[in-house]
Amino acid sequence: MSQKIRIGIIGTGGIAGAHIQAYQKMPDVEVIACSDIVPGKAEAFVNKFHIQGARAFSENQDLLALDLDGVSVCTPNAAHHQVSVDALTAGKHVLTEKPMSVTLDQALDMVRVAKRAGKLLTVGFQPRYDPNMQTIRDIVQSGVLGKIYYVQTGGGRRRGIPGGTFISKASAGAGALADIGCYSLDMALNALGYPKPLTVTAFSSNYFGTNPQYYHDAEHFEVEDFGAAFIRLEGGVALNFQLSWAMHMDSLGPAIFLGADAGLRLTPAGTGPWSGVWDGGVGSITLFHDLLGHPTESPIALQHHSVDIFYEKVRAFIVAIRDGLSAPIPGEQIIRNQAIIDGIIRSADLGREVEIQIPEW
Ligand SMILES: NC(=O)c1ccc[n+]([C@@H]2O[C@H](COP(=O)([O-])OP(=O)(O)OC[C@H]3O[C@@H](n4cnc5c(N)ncnc54)[C@H](O)[C@@H]3O)[C@@H](O)[C@H]2O)c1
The missing domain is CATH 3.30.360.10 (Dihydrodipicolinate Reductase; domain 2)
Structure with a gap:
Protein backbone atom coordinates (compact mmCIF):
# COMPACT_ATOMS: atom_id res chain seq x y z
CA MET A 1 0.00 0.00 0.00
CA SER A 2 1.68 3.21 -1.08
CA GLN A 3 -0.87 5.45 0.61
CA LYS A 4 -0.32 6.08 4.32
CA ILE A 5 -2.49 4.31 6.85
CA ARG A 6 -4.84 6.83 8.41
CA ILE A 7 -5.33 6.58 12.15
CA GLY A 8 -7.46 8.28 14.81
CA ILE A 9 -6.93 8.23 18.57
CA ILE A 10 -9.94 8.30 20.91
CA GLY A 11 -9.31 9.25 24.54
CA THR A 12 -6.26 11.49 24.83
CA GLY A 13 -5.13 10.78 28.40
CA GLY A 14 -2.03 9.04 29.69
CA ILE A 15 -1.73 5.96 27.49
CA ALA A 16 -2.66 7.81 24.30
CA GLY A 17 0.79 9.40 24.62
CA ALA A 18 2.41 5.99 24.15
CA HIS A 19 0.19 5.32 21.12
CA ILE A 20 1.03 8.59 19.38
CA GLN A 21 4.74 8.18 20.08
CA ALA A 22 4.64 4.74 18.50
CA TYR A 23 2.69 5.98 15.45
CA GLN A 24 5.06 8.91 15.03
CA LYS A 25 7.93 6.46 14.50
CA MET A 26 6.13 4.90 11.53
CA PRO A 27 6.66 6.60 8.17
CA ASP A 28 3.69 4.75 6.67
CA VAL A 29 1.20 6.05 9.25
CA GLU A 30 -0.57 9.37 9.50
CA VAL A 31 -2.54 10.32 12.63
CA ILE A 32 -5.41 12.30 11.17
CA ALA A 33 -7.49 13.12 14.24
CA CYS A 34 -7.88 12.78 18.01
CA SER A 35 -10.94 13.06 20.20
CA ASP A 36 -11.68 13.24 23.91
CA ILE A 37 -14.94 13.92 25.72
CA VAL A 38 -13.29 16.60 27.83
CA PRO A 39 -13.52 19.73 25.66
CA GLY A 40 -10.10 21.07 24.68
CA LYS A 41 -8.23 17.96 25.81
CA ALA A 42 -7.76 16.47 22.32
CA GLU A 43 -6.58 19.83 21.01
CA ALA A 44 -4.03 20.13 23.83
CA PHE A 45 -2.85 16.61 23.00
CA VAL A 46 -2.44 17.42 19.30
CA ASN A 47 -0.40 20.49 20.24
CA LYS A 48 1.68 18.72 22.87
CA PHE A 49 2.74 15.96 20.49
CA HIS A 50 3.02 18.26 17.45
CA ILE A 51 0.73 16.03 15.38
CA GLN A 52 1.01 17.83 12.07
CA GLY A 53 -2.34 18.56 10.43
CA ALA A 54 -4.37 16.47 12.88
CA ARG A 55 -7.87 17.58 13.77
CA ALA A 56 -9.16 17.60 17.35
CA PHE A 57 -12.71 16.86 18.47
CA SER A 58 -14.74 16.53 21.64
CA GLU A 59 -17.28 14.31 19.83
CA ASN A 60 -16.03 10.87 18.80
CA GLN A 61 -18.57 10.79 15.96
CA ASP A 62 -16.86 13.74 14.30
CA LEU A 63 -13.62 11.76 14.25
CA LEU A 64 -15.38 8.61 13.07
CA ALA A 65 -16.98 10.49 10.17
CA LEU A 66 -13.50 10.96 8.69
CA ASP A 67 -11.86 8.63 6.19
CA LEU A 68 -9.73 6.59 8.62
CA ASP A 69 -8.36 3.05 8.40
CA GLY A 70 -8.05 2.42 12.12
CA VAL A 71 -8.59 3.79 15.59
CA SER A 72 -6.71 3.44 18.87
CA VAL A 73 -9.23 3.27 21.71
CA CYS A 74 -7.49 4.81 24.73
CA THR A 75 -10.48 5.64 26.91
CA PRO A 76 -10.99 4.26 30.44
CA ASN A 77 -12.07 0.59 30.62
CA ALA A 78 -15.82 1.17 30.84
CA ALA A 79 -15.84 3.13 27.56
CA HIS A 80 -13.85 0.55 25.53
CA HIS A 81 -17.07 -1.22 24.56
CA GLN A 82 -19.15 1.67 23.21
CA VAL A 83 -16.25 3.48 21.59
CA SER A 84 -15.01 0.30 19.90
CA VAL A 85 -18.51 -0.60 18.71
CA ASP A 86 -18.99 2.90 17.29
CA ALA A 87 -15.62 2.77 15.53
CA LEU A 88 -16.21 -0.70 14.07
CA THR A 89 -19.70 0.29 12.95
CA ALA A 90 -18.16 3.30 11.23
CA GLY A 91 -15.92 0.88 9.32
CA LYS A 92 -12.66 1.41 11.20
CA HIS A 93 -10.27 -1.28 12.42
CA VAL A 94 -9.83 -1.11 16.22
CA LEU A 95 -6.90 -1.48 18.59
CA THR A 96 -8.40 -1.20 22.04
CA GLU A 97 -6.45 -0.77 25.24
CA LYS A 98 -6.64 -3.45 27.92
CA PRO A 99 -8.72 -4.80 29.56
CA MET A 100 -10.92 -5.52 26.56
CA SER A 101 -14.06 -4.28 28.39
CA VAL A 102 -15.63 -4.67 31.82
CA THR A 103 -18.30 -7.33 31.27
CA LEU A 104 -18.48 -10.46 29.13
CA ASP A 105 -21.59 -9.12 27.36
CA GLN A 106 -19.66 -6.04 26.26
CA ALA A 107 -16.77 -8.16 24.95
CA LEU A 108 -19.21 -10.39 23.05
CA ASP A 109 -20.91 -7.40 21.50
CA MET A 110 -17.55 -5.99 20.39
CA VAL A 111 -16.62 -9.28 18.70
CA ARG A 112 -20.01 -9.60 17.03
CA VAL A 113 -19.89 -6.06 15.69
CA ALA A 114 -16.33 -6.56 14.41
CA LYS A 115 -17.38 -9.72 12.63
CA ARG A 116 -20.41 -8.04 11.08
CA ALA A 117 -18.33 -5.07 9.99
CA GLY A 118 -15.51 -7.26 8.68
CA LYS A 119 -12.98 -5.19 10.66
CA LEU A 120 -10.07 -6.08 12.93
CA LEU A 121 -10.56 -5.96 16.69
CA THR A 122 -7.28 -6.38 18.54
CA VAL A 123 -6.56 -5.95 22.25
CA GLY A 124 -3.43 -4.14 23.43
CA PHE A 125 -1.48 -6.58 25.59
CA GLN A 126 2.06 -5.37 24.86
CA SER A 306 15.90 -4.06 23.30
CA VAL A 307 12.42 -4.69 21.98
CA ASP A 308 10.09 -1.76 22.49
CA ILE A 309 7.08 -3.91 23.29
CA PHE A 310 4.62 -1.02 23.19
CA TYR A 311 5.84 -0.02 19.72
CA GLU A 312 5.57 -3.64 18.60
CA LYS A 313 1.94 -3.93 19.71
CA VAL A 314 0.93 -0.79 17.85
CA ARG A 315 3.03 -1.82 14.84
CA ALA A 316 1.34 -5.25 14.72
CA PHE A 317 -2.02 -3.47 14.40
CA ILE A 318 -0.74 -1.37 11.49
CA VAL A 319 0.85 -4.34 9.72
CA ALA A 320 -2.40 -6.30 10.08
CA ILE A 321 -4.32 -3.42 8.47
CA ARG A 322 -1.72 -2.92 5.74
CA ASP A 323 -1.34 -6.59 4.82
CA GLY A 324 -4.93 -7.68 5.40
CA LEU A 325 -3.90 -10.04 8.24
CA SER A 326 -6.08 -11.24 11.08
CA ALA A 327 -6.06 -9.39 14.40
CA PRO A 328 -2.72 -9.88 16.22
CA ILE A 329 -4.42 -10.37 19.63
CA PRO A 330 -7.96 -11.11 18.53
CA GLY A 331 -11.05 -10.11 20.46
CA GLU A 332 -12.40 -13.65 19.87
CA GLN A 333 -9.56 -14.98 22.03
CA ILE A 334 -9.56 -12.29 24.70
CA ILE A 335 -13.26 -12.92 25.33
CA ARG A 336 -12.08 -15.79 27.56
CA ASN A 337 -9.88 -13.42 29.58
CA GLN A 338 -12.80 -11.00 29.89
CA ALA A 339 -15.18 -13.83 30.82
N1 LIG B 1 -1.16 -0.84 27.88
C1 LIG B 1 -0.71 -0.14 28.89
O1 LIG B 1 0.45 -0.20 29.28
C2 LIG B 1 -1.64 0.78 29.62
C3 LIG B 1 -1.14 1.67 30.56
C4 LIG B 1 -2.02 2.55 31.16
C5 LIG B 1 -3.37 2.49 30.86
N2 LIG B 1 -3.83 1.57 29.97
C6 LIG B 1 -5.27 1.49 29.65
O2 LIG B 1 -5.60 2.60 28.82
C7 LIG B 1 -6.90 3.09 29.16
C8 LIG B 1 -6.80 4.56 29.47
O3 LIG B 1 -5.90 4.75 30.54
P1 LIG B 1 -5.20 6.17 30.80
O4 LIG B 1 -4.17 5.95 31.83
O5 LIG B 1 -4.82 6.79 29.51
O6 LIG B 1 -6.44 6.94 31.43
P2 LIG B 1 -6.71 8.52 31.41
O7 LIG B 1 -7.80 8.75 32.36
O8 LIG B 1 -5.41 9.24 31.57
O9 LIG B 1 -7.21 8.82 29.93
C9 LIG B 1 -8.45 8.44 29.41
C10 LIG B 1 -8.99 9.57 28.56
O10 LIG B 1 -10.18 9.14 27.90
C11 LIG B 1 -11.11 10.23 27.92
N3 LIG B 1 -12.45 9.66 27.77
C12 LIG B 1 -13.23 9.06 28.70
N4 LIG B 1 -14.35 8.59 28.13
C13 LIG B 1 -14.28 8.89 26.81
C14 LIG B 1 -15.15 8.67 25.71
N5 LIG B 1 -16.31 8.02 25.84
N6 LIG B 1 -14.77 9.13 24.51
C15 LIG B 1 -13.61 9.82 24.35
N7 LIG B 1 -12.76 10.05 25.36
C16 LIG B 1 -13.09 9.59 26.57
C17 LIG B 1 -10.86 10.91 29.24
O11 LIG B 1 -11.33 12.24 29.24
C18 LIG B 1 -9.34 10.82 29.35
O12 LIG B 1 -8.72 11.93 28.75
C19 LIG B 1 -7.40 2.23 30.32
O13 LIG B 1 -8.28 1.26 29.84
C20 LIG B 1 -6.15 1.59 30.88
O14 LIG B 1 -6.38 0.30 31.42
C21 LIG B 1 -3.00 0.74 29.32
Whole structure:
Protein backbone atom coordinates (compact mmCIF):
# COMPACT_ATOMS: atom_id res chain seq x y z
CA MET A 1 0.00 0.00 0.00
CA SER A 2 1.68 3.21 -1.08
CA GLN A 3 -0.87 5.45 0.61
CA LYS A 4 -0.32 6.08 4.32
CA ILE A 5 -2.49 4.31 6.85
CA ARG A 6 -4.84 6.83 8.41
CA ILE A 7 -5.33 6.58 12.15
CA GLY A 8 -7.46 8.28 14.81
CA ILE A 9 -6.93 8.23 18.57
CA ILE A 10 -9.94 8.30 20.91
CA GLY A 11 -9.31 9.25 24.54
CA THR A 12 -6.26 11.49 24.83
CA GLY A 13 -5.13 10.78 28.40
CA GLY A 14 -2.03 9.04 29.69
CA ILE A 15 -1.73 5.96 27.49
CA ALA A 16 -2.66 7.81 24.30
CA GLY A 17 0.79 9.40 24.62
CA ALA A 18 2.41 5.99 24.15
CA HIS A 19 0.19 5.32 21.12
CA ILE A 20 1.03 8.59 19.38
CA GLN A 21 4.74 8.18 20.08
CA ALA A 22 4.64 4.74 18.50
CA TYR A 23 2.69 5.98 15.45
CA GLN A 24 5.06 8.91 15.03
CA LYS A 25 7.93 6.46 14.50
CA MET A 26 6.13 4.90 11.53
CA PRO A 27 6.66 6.60 8.17
CA ASP A 28 3.69 4.75 6.67
CA VAL A 29 1.20 6.05 9.25
CA GLU A 30 -0.57 9.37 9.50
CA VAL A 31 -2.54 10.32 12.63
CA ILE A 32 -5.41 12.30 11.17
CA ALA A 33 -7.49 13.12 14.24
CA CYS A 34 -7.88 12.78 18.01
CA SER A 35 -10.94 13.06 20.20
CA ASP A 36 -11.68 13.24 23.91
CA ILE A 37 -14.94 13.92 25.72
CA VAL A 38 -13.29 16.60 27.83
CA PRO A 39 -13.52 19.73 25.66
CA GLY A 40 -10.10 21.07 24.68
CA LYS A 41 -8.23 17.96 25.81
CA ALA A 42 -7.76 16.47 22.32
CA GLU A 43 -6.58 19.83 21.01
CA ALA A 44 -4.03 20.13 23.83
CA PHE A 45 -2.85 16.61 23.00
CA VAL A 46 -2.44 17.42 19.30
CA ASN A 47 -0.40 20.49 20.24
CA LYS A 48 1.68 18.72 22.87
CA PHE A 49 2.74 15.96 20.49
CA HIS A 50 3.02 18.26 17.45
CA ILE A 51 0.73 16.03 15.38
CA GLN A 52 1.01 17.83 12.07
CA GLY A 53 -2.34 18.56 10.43
CA ALA A 54 -4.37 16.47 12.88
CA ARG A 55 -7.87 17.58 13.77
CA ALA A 56 -9.16 17.60 17.35
CA PHE A 57 -12.71 16.86 18.47
CA SER A 58 -14.74 16.53 21.64
CA GLU A 59 -17.28 14.31 19.83
CA ASN A 60 -16.03 10.87 18.80
CA GLN A 61 -18.57 10.79 15.96
CA ASP A 62 -16.86 13.74 14.30
CA LEU A 63 -13.62 11.76 14.25
CA LEU A 64 -15.38 8.61 13.07
CA ALA A 65 -16.98 10.49 10.17
CA LEU A 66 -13.50 10.96 8.69
CA ASP A 67 -11.86 8.63 6.19
CA LEU A 68 -9.73 6.59 8.62
CA ASP A 69 -8.36 3.05 8.40
CA GLY A 70 -8.05 2.42 12.12
CA VAL A 71 -8.59 3.79 15.59
CA SER A 72 -6.71 3.44 18.87
CA VAL A 73 -9.23 3.27 21.71
CA CYS A 74 -7.49 4.81 24.73
CA THR A 75 -10.48 5.64 26.91
CA PRO A 76 -10.99 4.26 30.44
CA ASN A 77 -12.07 0.59 30.62
CA ALA A 78 -15.82 1.17 30.84
CA ALA A 79 -15.84 3.13 27.56
CA HIS A 80 -13.85 0.55 25.53
CA HIS A 81 -17.07 -1.22 24.56
CA GLN A 82 -19.15 1.67 23.21
CA VAL A 83 -16.25 3.48 21.59
CA SER A 84 -15.01 0.30 19.90
CA VAL A 85 -18.51 -0.60 18.71
CA ASP A 86 -18.99 2.90 17.29
CA ALA A 87 -15.62 2.77 15.53
CA LEU A 88 -16.21 -0.70 14.07
CA THR A 89 -19.70 0.29 12.95
CA ALA A 90 -18.16 3.30 11.23
CA GLY A 91 -15.92 0.88 9.32
CA LYS A 92 -12.66 1.41 11.20
CA HIS A 93 -10.27 -1.28 12.42
CA VAL A 94 -9.83 -1.11 16.22
CA LEU A 95 -6.90 -1.48 18.59
CA THR A 96 -8.40 -1.20 22.04
CA GLU A 97 -6.45 -0.77 25.24
CA LYS A 98 -6.64 -3.45 27.92
CA PRO A 99 -8.72 -4.80 29.56
CA MET A 100 -10.92 -5.52 26.56
CA SER A 101 -14.06 -4.28 28.39
CA VAL A 102 -15.63 -4.67 31.82
CA THR A 103 -18.30 -7.33 31.27
CA LEU A 104 -18.48 -10.46 29.13
CA ASP A 105 -21.59 -9.12 27.36
CA GLN A 106 -19.66 -6.04 26.26
CA ALA A 107 -16.77 -8.16 24.95
CA LEU A 108 -19.21 -10.39 23.05
CA ASP A 109 -20.91 -7.40 21.50
CA MET A 110 -17.55 -5.99 20.39
CA VAL A 111 -16.62 -9.28 18.70
CA ARG A 112 -20.01 -9.60 17.03
CA VAL A 113 -19.89 -6.06 15.69
CA ALA A 114 -16.33 -6.56 14.41
CA LYS A 115 -17.38 -9.72 12.63
CA ARG A 116 -20.41 -8.04 11.08
CA ALA A 117 -18.33 -5.07 9.99
CA GLY A 118 -15.51 -7.26 8.68
CA LYS A 119 -12.98 -5.19 10.66
CA LEU A 120 -10.07 -6.08 12.93
CA LEU A 121 -10.56 -5.96 16.69
CA THR A 122 -7.28 -6.38 18.54
CA VAL A 123 -6.56 -5.95 22.25
CA GLY A 124 -3.43 -4.14 23.43
CA PHE A 125 -1.48 -6.58 25.59
CA GLN A 126 2.06 -5.37 24.86
CA PRO A 127 3.80 -7.99 27.10
CA ARG A 128 2.98 -10.47 24.32
CA TYR A 129 5.81 -8.86 22.37
CA ASP A 130 8.40 -9.61 25.07
CA PRO A 131 10.38 -12.52 23.56
CA ASN A 132 10.53 -14.13 27.02
CA MET A 133 6.75 -14.41 27.03
CA GLN A 134 7.06 -16.37 23.78
CA THR A 135 9.65 -18.59 25.49
CA ILE A 136 7.20 -19.30 28.30
CA ARG A 137 4.50 -20.23 25.80
CA ASP A 138 6.90 -22.40 23.80
CA ILE A 139 7.93 -24.35 26.93
CA VAL A 140 4.34 -24.83 28.07
CA GLN A 141 3.19 -25.84 24.59
CA SER A 142 6.19 -28.15 23.98
CA GLY A 143 4.76 -30.81 26.28
CA VAL A 144 7.93 -30.97 28.42
CA LEU A 145 5.83 -30.29 31.53
CA GLY A 146 3.54 -33.24 30.78
CA LYS A 147 -0.11 -32.86 31.69
CA ILE A 148 -0.49 -29.40 33.23
CA TYR A 149 -2.96 -29.49 36.09
CA TYR A 150 -2.32 -26.32 38.13
CA VAL A 151 -1.31 -22.78 37.31
CA GLN A 152 -0.78 -19.91 39.71
CA THR A 153 -0.61 -16.41 38.30
CA GLY A 154 -0.97 -12.80 39.40
CA GLY A 155 1.27 -10.96 41.75
CA GLY A 156 1.16 -8.04 44.01
CA ARG A 157 2.13 -4.46 44.26
CA ARG A 158 2.85 -3.55 47.85
CA ARG A 159 1.90 0.11 47.30
CA GLY A 160 0.75 0.83 43.79
CA ILE A 161 -2.79 2.17 43.59
CA PRO A 162 -3.28 4.37 40.53
CA GLY A 163 -5.55 7.41 40.58
CA GLY A 164 -7.94 9.33 38.34
CA THR A 165 -10.21 7.25 36.15
CA PHE A 166 -8.82 3.97 37.56
CA ILE A 167 -10.59 4.17 40.94
CA SER A 168 -14.11 5.07 39.81
CA LYS A 169 -16.57 2.24 39.16
CA ALA A 170 -18.23 4.22 36.39
CA SER A 171 -15.05 4.66 34.38
CA ALA A 172 -12.87 1.68 35.36
CA GLY A 173 -15.60 -0.89 36.07
CA ALA A 174 -13.24 -2.80 38.35
CA GLY A 175 -9.90 -2.25 40.08
CA ALA A 176 -6.67 -4.22 40.38
CA LEU A 177 -8.14 -7.48 39.09
CA ALA A 178 -9.12 -5.97 35.77
CA ASP A 179 -6.40 -3.33 35.46
CA ILE A 180 -3.28 -5.44 35.91
CA GLY A 181 -4.96 -8.79 36.50
CA CYS A 182 -5.83 -9.00 32.80
CA TYR A 183 -2.08 -9.15 32.00
CA SER A 184 -1.48 -12.01 34.45
CA LEU A 185 -4.43 -13.88 33.02
CA ASP A 186 -3.18 -13.26 29.49
CA MET A 187 0.28 -14.59 30.34
CA ALA A 188 -1.13 -17.81 31.80
CA LEU A 189 -3.95 -18.35 29.31
CA ASN A 190 -1.77 -17.54 26.30
CA ALA A 191 0.84 -20.07 27.46
CA LEU A 192 -1.90 -22.68 27.91
CA GLY A 193 -3.46 -21.98 24.50
CA TYR A 194 -6.39 -19.95 25.86
CA PRO A 195 -8.54 -22.78 27.28
CA LYS A 196 -12.17 -22.12 28.02
CA PRO A 197 -12.92 -21.04 31.62
CA LEU A 198 -15.72 -23.03 33.27
CA THR A 199 -16.28 -21.74 36.81
CA VAL A 200 -14.86 -19.12 39.14
CA THR A 201 -15.03 -18.40 42.83
CA ALA A 202 -13.58 -15.07 43.84
CA PHE A 203 -12.99 -12.73 46.73
CA SER A 204 -12.09 -9.06 46.59
CA SER A 205 -11.43 -6.31 49.12
CA ASN A 206 -10.52 -2.62 49.36
CA TYR A 207 -8.81 -2.09 52.72
CA PHE A 208 -6.11 0.18 51.28
CA GLY A 209 -7.86 2.31 48.70
CA THR A 210 -10.55 3.33 51.17
CA ASN A 211 -8.12 4.12 53.99
CA PRO A 212 -6.78 7.72 53.99
CA GLN A 213 -3.70 6.44 55.80
CA TYR A 214 -2.72 4.53 52.66
CA TYR A 215 -4.41 6.38 49.83
CA HIS A 216 -4.63 10.09 49.20
CA ASP A 217 -8.05 9.95 47.49
CA ALA A 218 -9.75 7.41 49.77
CA GLU A 219 -13.12 9.14 49.67
CA HIS A 220 -13.39 8.52 45.92
CA PHE A 221 -12.09 4.96 45.88
CA GLU A 222 -14.86 2.65 44.59
CA VAL A 223 -13.15 -0.47 43.26
CA GLU A 224 -11.14 -3.41 44.68
CA ASP A 225 -7.44 -3.19 45.52
CA PHE A 226 -7.02 -6.91 46.18
CA GLY A 227 -8.59 -10.03 44.81
CA ALA A 228 -8.12 -13.76 44.66
CA ALA A 229 -9.91 -16.27 42.47
CA PHE A 230 -9.95 -19.96 41.77
CA ILE A 231 -10.88 -20.75 38.19
CA ARG A 232 -11.53 -24.13 36.62
CA LEU A 233 -10.40 -24.32 33.02
CA GLU A 234 -11.43 -26.89 30.43
CA GLY A 235 -9.08 -29.85 30.20
CA GLY A 236 -8.79 -30.35 33.96
CA VAL A 237 -6.62 -27.34 34.80
CA ALA A 238 -7.00 -25.32 38.00
CA LEU A 239 -5.99 -21.66 37.82
CA ASN A 240 -5.20 -19.83 41.03
CA PHE A 241 -5.10 -16.07 40.49
CA GLN A 242 -4.29 -13.31 42.97
CA LEU A 243 -3.63 -9.67 42.47
CA SER A 244 -3.10 -6.58 44.58
CA TRP A 245 -2.56 -2.89 44.08
CA ALA A 246 -1.57 -2.64 47.75
CA MET A 247 -0.97 -5.01 50.67
CA HIS A 248 1.22 -5.63 53.70
CA MET A 249 3.43 -8.08 51.87
CA ASP A 250 6.35 -7.87 49.48
CA SER A 251 5.02 -10.36 46.97
CA LEU A 252 2.21 -12.82 46.31
CA GLY A 253 4.74 -15.30 45.01
CA PRO A 254 5.87 -16.25 41.53
CA ALA A 255 3.76 -17.61 38.73
CA ILE A 256 3.99 -21.38 38.49
CA PHE A 257 2.88 -24.07 36.07
CA LEU A 258 2.70 -27.58 37.59
CA GLY A 259 2.79 -30.47 35.16
CA ALA A 260 2.85 -34.22 35.73
CA ASP A 261 6.43 -34.36 34.37
CA ALA A 262 7.93 -30.98 35.23
CA GLY A 263 7.15 -27.53 36.60
CA LEU A 264 7.90 -23.99 35.54
CA ARG A 265 8.43 -20.99 37.79
CA LEU A 266 8.40 -17.42 36.53
CA THR A 267 9.12 -14.19 38.32
CA PRO A 268 8.26 -10.72 37.10
CA ALA A 269 11.05 -8.26 36.41
CA GLY A 270 11.70 -5.04 38.25
CA THR A 271 11.81 -3.77 41.80
CA GLY A 272 9.74 -1.37 43.87
CA PRO A 273 6.03 -0.92 44.47
CA TRP A 274 5.06 -1.35 40.82
CA SER A 275 6.86 -4.63 40.30
CA GLY A 276 5.75 -8.13 41.18
CA VAL A 277 2.98 -8.32 38.61
CA TRP A 278 2.87 -9.34 35.00
CA ASP A 279 2.57 -5.83 33.65
CA GLY A 280 6.25 -5.52 32.95
CA GLY A 281 8.93 -7.91 31.88
CA VAL A 282 10.02 -11.40 32.80
CA GLY A 283 12.54 -11.60 35.68
CA SER A 284 13.42 -15.28 35.64
CA ILE A 285 12.23 -18.58 34.22
CA THR A 286 13.18 -21.84 35.93
CA LEU A 287 12.30 -25.35 34.85
CA PHE A 288 11.97 -27.96 37.61
CA HIS A 289 12.46 -31.47 36.32
CA ASP A 290 12.85 -34.62 38.39
CA LEU A 291 14.90 -37.09 36.39
CA LEU A 292 15.59 -40.57 37.77
CA GLY A 293 14.58 -39.37 41.20
CA HIS A 294 17.00 -36.43 41.14
CA PRO A 295 15.30 -33.05 41.39
CA THR A 296 16.94 -30.52 39.10
CA GLU A 297 16.38 -26.84 38.59
CA SER A 298 17.41 -25.29 35.30
CA PRO A 299 17.28 -21.54 34.96
CA ILE A 300 16.34 -20.62 31.42
CA ALA A 301 18.46 -17.89 29.93
CA LEU A 302 16.44 -14.73 29.53
CA GLN A 303 16.60 -12.91 26.26
CA HIS A 304 18.01 -9.51 27.08
CA HIS A 305 16.60 -7.56 24.27
CA SER A 306 15.90 -4.06 23.30
CA VAL A 307 12.42 -4.69 21.98
CA ASP A 308 10.09 -1.76 22.49
CA ILE A 309 7.08 -3.91 23.29
CA PHE A 310 4.62 -1.02 23.19
CA TYR A 311 5.84 -0.02 19.72
CA GLU A 312 5.57 -3.64 18.60
CA LYS A 313 1.94 -3.93 19.71
CA VAL A 314 0.93 -0.79 17.85
CA ARG A 315 3.03 -1.82 14.84
CA ALA A 316 1.34 -5.25 14.72
CA PHE A 317 -2.02 -3.47 14.40
CA ILE A 318 -0.74 -1.37 11.49
CA VAL A 319 0.85 -4.34 9.72
CA ALA A 320 -2.40 -6.30 10.08
CA ILE A 321 -4.32 -3.42 8.47
CA ARG A 322 -1.72 -2.92 5.74
CA ASP A 323 -1.34 -6.59 4.82
CA GLY A 324 -4.93 -7.68 5.40
CA LEU A 325 -3.90 -10.04 8.24
CA SER A 326 -6.08 -11.24 11.08
CA ALA A 327 -6.06 -9.39 14.40
CA PRO A 328 -2.72 -9.88 16.22
CA ILE A 329 -4.42 -10.37 19.63
CA PRO A 330 -7.96 -11.11 18.53
CA GLY A 331 -11.05 -10.11 20.46
CA GLU A 332 -12.40 -13.65 19.87
CA GLN A 333 -9.56 -14.98 22.03
CA ILE A 334 -9.56 -12.29 24.70
CA ILE A 335 -13.26 -12.92 25.33
CA ARG A 336 -12.08 -15.79 27.56
CA ASN A 337 -9.88 -13.42 29.58
CA GLN A 338 -12.80 -11.00 29.89
CA ALA A 339 -15.18 -13.83 30.82
CA ILE A 340 -12.95 -14.62 33.82
CA ILE A 341 -12.89 -10.98 34.94
CA ASP A 342 -16.67 -10.82 34.51
CA GLY A 343 -16.99 -14.04 36.54
CA ILE A 344 -14.71 -12.68 39.26
CA ILE A 345 -16.81 -9.53 39.61
CA ARG A 346 -20.03 -11.59 39.78
CA SER A 347 -18.63 -14.18 42.17
CA ALA A 348 -17.09 -11.61 44.52
CA ASP A 349 -20.42 -9.73 44.61
CA LEU A 350 -22.47 -12.88 45.26
CA GLY A 351 -19.98 -14.49 47.62
CA ARG A 352 -20.12 -17.87 45.87
CA GLU A 353 -18.90 -19.81 42.85
CA VAL A 354 -20.39 -18.87 39.47
CA GLU A 355 -20.42 -20.60 36.10
CA ILE A 356 -18.86 -19.01 33.08
CA GLN A 357 -20.82 -19.43 29.90
CA ILE A 358 -19.58 -17.89 26.71
CA PRO A 359 -22.24 -17.88 23.98
CA GLU A 360 -21.27 -18.30 20.34
CA TRP A 361 -20.87 -15.15 18.34
N1 LIG B 1 -1.16 -0.84 27.88
C1 LIG B 1 -0.71 -0.14 28.89
O1 LIG B 1 0.45 -0.20 29.28
C2 LIG B 1 -1.64 0.78 29.62
C3 LIG B 1 -1.14 1.67 30.56
C4 LIG B 1 -2.02 2.55 31.16
C5 LIG B 1 -3.37 2.49 30.86
N2 LIG B 1 -3.83 1.57 29.97
C6 LIG B 1 -5.27 1.49 29.65
O2 LIG B 1 -5.60 2.60 28.82
C7 LIG B 1 -6.90 3.09 29.16
C8 LIG B 1 -6.80 4.56 29.47
O3 LIG B 1 -5.90 4.75 30.54
P1 LIG B 1 -5.20 6.17 30.80
O4 LIG B 1 -4.17 5.95 31.83
O5 LIG B 1 -4.82 6.79 29.51
O6 LIG B 1 -6.44 6.94 31.43
P2 LIG B 1 -6.71 8.52 31.41
O7 LIG B 1 -7.80 8.75 32.36
O8 LIG B 1 -5.41 9.24 31.57
O9 LIG B 1 -7.21 8.82 29.93
C9 LIG B 1 -8.45 8.44 29.41
C10 LIG B 1 -8.99 9.57 28.56
O10 LIG B 1 -10.18 9.14 27.90
C11 LIG B 1 -11.11 10.23 27.92
N3 LIG B 1 -12.45 9.66 27.77
C12 LIG B 1 -13.23 9.06 28.70
N4 LIG B 1 -14.35 8.59 28.13
C13 LIG B 1 -14.28 8.89 26.81
C14 LIG B 1 -15.15 8.67 25.71
N5 LIG B 1 -16.31 8.02 25.84
N6 LIG B 1 -14.77 9.13 24.51
C15 LIG B 1 -13.61 9.82 24.35
N7 LIG B 1 -12.76 10.05 25.36
C16 LIG B 1 -13.09 9.59 26.57
C17 LIG B 1 -10.86 10.91 29.24
O11 LIG B 1 -11.33 12.24 29.24
C18 LIG B 1 -9.34 10.82 29.35
O12 LIG B 1 -8.72 11.93 28.75
C19 LIG B 1 -7.40 2.23 30.32
O13 LIG B 1 -8.28 1.26 29.84
C20 LIG B 1 -6.15 1.59 30.88
O14 LIG B 1 -6.38 0.30 31.42
C21 LIG B 1 -3.00 0.74 29.32
